[in-house]
Amino acid sequence: xxxxxxxxxxxxxxxxxxxxxxxxxxxxxxxxxxxxxxxxxxxxxxxxxxxxxxxxxxxxxxxxxxxxxxxxxxxxxxxxxxxxxxxxxxxxxxxxxxxxxxxxxxxxxxxxxxxxxxxxxxxxxxxxxxxxxxxxxxxxxxxxxxxxxxxxxxxxxxxxxxxxxxxxxxxxxxxxxxxxxxxxxxxxxxxxxxxxxxxxxxxxxxxxxxxxxxxxxxxxxxxxxxxxxxxxxxxxxxxxxxxxxxxxxxxxxxxxxxxxxxxxxxxxxxxxxxxxxxxxxxxxxxxxxxxxxxxxxxxxxxxxxxxxxxxxxxxxxxxxxxxxxxxxxxxxxxxxxxxxxxxxxxxxxxxxxxxxxxxxxxxxxxxxxxxxxxxxxxxxxxxxxxxxxxxxxxxxxxxxxxxxxxxxxxxxxxxxxxxxxxxxxxxxxxxxxxxxxxxxxxxxxxxxxxxxxxxxxxxxxxxxxxxxxxxxxxxxx
Amino acid sequence: xxxxxxxxxxxxxxxxxxxxxxxxxxxxxxxxxxxxxxxxxxxxxxxxxxxxxxxxxxxxxxxxxxxxxxxxxxxxxxxxxxxxxxxxxxxxxxxxxxxxxxxxxxxxxxxxxxxxxxxxxxxxxxxxxxxxxxxxxxxxxxxxxxxxxxxxxxxxxxxxxxxxxxxxxxxxxxxxxxxxxxxxxxxxxxxxxxxxxxxxxxxxxxxxxxxxxxxxxxxxxxxxxxxxxxxxxxxxxxxxxxxxxxxxxxxxxxxxxxxxxxxxxxxxxxxxx
Numbered sequence: 077x078x079x080x081x082x083x084x085x086x087x088x089x090x091x092x093x094x095x096x097x098x099x100x101x102x103x104x105x106x107x108x109x110x111x112x113x114x115x116x117x118x119x120x121x122x123x124x125x126x127x128x129x130x131x132x133x134x135x136x137x138x139x140x141x142x143x144x145x146x147x148x149x150x151x152x153x154x155x156x157x158x159x160x161x162x163x164x165x166x167x168x169x170x171x172x173x174x175x176x177x178x179x180x181x182x183x184x185x186x187x188x189x190x191x192x193x194x195x196x197x198x199x200x201x202x203x204x205x206x207x208x209x210x211x212x213x214x215x216x217x218x219x220x221x222x223x224x225x226x227x228x229x230x231x232x233x234x235x236x237x238x239x240x241x242x243x244x245x246x247x248x249x250x251x252x253x254x255x256x257x258x259x260x261x262x263x264x265x266x267x268x269x270x271x272x273x274x275x276x277x278x279x280x281x282x283x284x285x286x287x288x289x290x291x292x293x294x295x296x297x298x299x300x301x302x303x304x305x306x307x308x309x310x311x312x313x314x315x316x317x318x319x320x321x322x323x324x325x326x327x328x329x330x331x332x333x334x335x336x337x338x339x340x341x342x343x344x345x346x347x348x349x350x351x352x353x354x355x356x357x358x359x360x361x362x363x364x365x366x367x368x369x370x371x372x373x374x375x376x377x378x379x380x381x382x383x384x385x386x387x388x389x390x391x392x393x394x395x396x397x398x399x400x401x402x403x404x405x406x407x408x409x410x411x412x413x414x415x416x417x418x419x420x421x422x423x424x425x426x427x428x429x430x431x432x433x434x435x436x437x438x439x440x441x442x443x444x445x446x447x448x449x450x451x452x453x454x455x456x457x458x459x460x461x462x463x464x465x466x467x468x469x470x471x472x473x474x475x476x477x478x479x480x481x482x483x484x485x486x487x488x489x490x491x492x493x494x495x496x497x498x499x500x501x502x503x504x505x506x507x508x509x510x511x512x513x514x515x516x517x518x519x520x521x522x523x524x525x526x527x528x529x530x531x532x533x534x535x536x537x538x539x540x541x542x543x544x545x546x547x548x549x550x551x552x553x
Numbered sequence: 554x555x556x557x558x559x560x561x562x563x564x565x566x567x568x569x570x571x572x573x574x575x576x577x578x579x580x581x582x583x584x585x586x587x588x589x590x591x592x593x594x595x596x597x598x599x600x601x602x603x604x605x606x607x608x609x610x611x612x613x614x615x616x617x618x619x620x621x622x623x624x625x626x627x628x629x630x631x632x633x634x635x636x637x638x639x640x641x642x643x644x645x646x647x648x649x650x651x652x653x654x655x656x657x658x659x660x661x662x663x664x665x666x667x668x669x670x671x672x673x674x675x676x677x678x679x680x681x682x683x684x685x686x687x688x689x690x691x692x693x694x695x696x697x698x699x700x701x702x703x704x705x706x707x708x709x710x711x712x713x714x715x716x717x718x719x720x721x722x723x724x725x726x727x728x729x730x731x732x733x734x735x736x737x738x739x740x741x742x743x744x745x746x747x748x749x750x751x752x753x754x755x756x757x758x759x760x761x762x763x764x765x766x767x768x769x770x771x772x773x774x775x776x777x778x779x780x781x782x783x784x785x786x787x788x789x790x791x792x793x794x795x796x797x798x799x800x801x802x803x804x805x806x807x808x809x810x811x812x813x814x815x816x817x818x819x820x821x822x823x824x825x826x
Contacts, residue, residue, distance in 0.1 A: 109805060109806070109812060110806070134778075136780065136806075140703060141695075141696065141697075141700040141703065142700050142701070142702070142703025142704040142706065142707050143703070143707060144780045144781075145696070145700065145701075145703075145704040145707070145756075145780075145781065146589075146704060146707040146708070146711070148779075148780055148781045148806065148807040148808070149587070149588050149589030149590070149657070149781065149807070150589040150590065150711075150741065152806065152807075152808060152811070152812075153589065153590045153594055153741055153808055153811060154590075154741050156808070156811040156812070157593055157594070157596065157741060157811070164711055165707065165710035165711050166707070167703075167707070177710075206710065209709075209710065210706075213709050254627055255626075255627060257627075258626045258627045258630040259627055259630070260627065260628075260630065260631060260633070308759065309759075309762065324762055327631075327633045327665075327669070329631070329759070350630065350631065351630060351631025351632070351633045351634070352630065352631040352632065352754060352757065352758040352759070353757060353758065353759050355757075
């Protein structure tokens, strides 16, 4: 061995004590319960804690509060079970109040009976590593969060896009929101024509919770256009006394309500319920707002489509079914009657005296009369009957499940209703209806076309007209 | 309420890595572990009941050898999700007059299960329970929101550190297949992502209102110098559960099942009589 190395080994700073005290890592020994029995100078130097002050106290007391949480929920358990821990990251609170990030290796020293007699702990300064990792983690979190947001919204887009009705959209929205917000349960409420909110999908307990105080909050969300959040039961109680109990009974503790609206229209709300206190953080709000916005746009599309479809199948002036819808429904009624063997009646009305009103008073007044007549037909038709405007001053009503006598009774109701004085024209103008009724009684293997039924009813109407108007002619096939 | 389809019996037992030992004909005792560990934390205590009890151990979903694919973040966003799992385990094994021993947050899971469906419970033993960890006026909680955030940082630093998971991430291995293997290798293994969520659920829940609904005979076991669940919190739990018994252990720290197993066993036995 070269003399210089041998000389090194004998230098005074290489005694065991010096090696221990000034090792390039902090070192401490504790009892199995974590009470410090020895520390080296390096540890004193790094933390500013003097050994007189910390020997005899728990190692855990040197940690930050969050470090203590980790120590107690994991570090101590793993150390006890496995006999060692490696590279655990903790934060020490230094004597001057600053925090020192450390990496810790610890090993239990076992006695003859296999029980630990002490714990040896090596401590490394992890300041640089921690800064580096923190930055990486922060970047990663952000990337993951935005990826998750994009994924949720993409999934929602395809789920929403497939929705063909408000009901199926509501179902997709409730599920998307539940998953995206990690909600225990979710619900979609859609506004009825009268402004009431009705459950369209999701949590069945929602109506009961509306009665317990949520209704006002839901309307507030709709009117303000803002997300309403209740983050705890205490807050629920302070806003609506009793709402806290209603939630707690159902194992819920917090909720958010987001309005479903576009810049011009409002459709309802999406509610998310949580089983624990949930602070209303910006990410959650953004996510819910984005889902709500997307859903509202689809609801708008569905509503417009519905309006277009309605327009395509209804007479714009009177709102009754138009000839196209009449044709479709009549085919369906014939098929149903053929299957069930039950009779089907078709009533054909033509107004008498209408031409004079139109000629004398103008088309606008004529239109008003048509609207008034349509309203009367609607009001005296049976629940399932379909009144339609066939063209000009002609109307047709499909009466499912009506035999010849029922058809005659219904037609008679129409006749007397049309005769009543009109509100939109002077009293000297009166109108009446020439009516033809055809009743089809299906027998097995029997078939009839929609055209034929309409034609026969039309012919019966002409019989009434030729017979002196204001009367009913019935035909049975 | 939204309900999941009934899991098959085998599904429940596999999902929660349930093990049953001891005397099959004797009174059942179920041990539940808290945040940060797995059923291994009962390694010293549980065997001491095998001679005269049917001993049931399980891993919460996300911990130990539980089925990680069963982790539904919405379900487990509150302790009720864990309570439902516990009830399913009791149903599947058809246990009656159960002695439930829950440590830390699992104590509250037991409280939620026993208030939701008391029929299967005979006794609750709450070891270091806390219905709320964050301090509030008039309530002796110990932590501030910032401490919980700090714990999440600590979890990140320890589970998601450079050496463990950063390298594969940067190399493009986003689904981290190595974790599945790693989980079963070490003691008290937990999935990092789930641990993070479970930490939030554990430390940000407020289940104080649920204590008053407990009708099952209850023992509160309180450690000395417990930084997680200090004595005033244990006393609070005792005061809120009518007829409960409070015992101050001489054991220190938060884990008497490891630091003072004999004292713990003794007190449980004394309570059961």
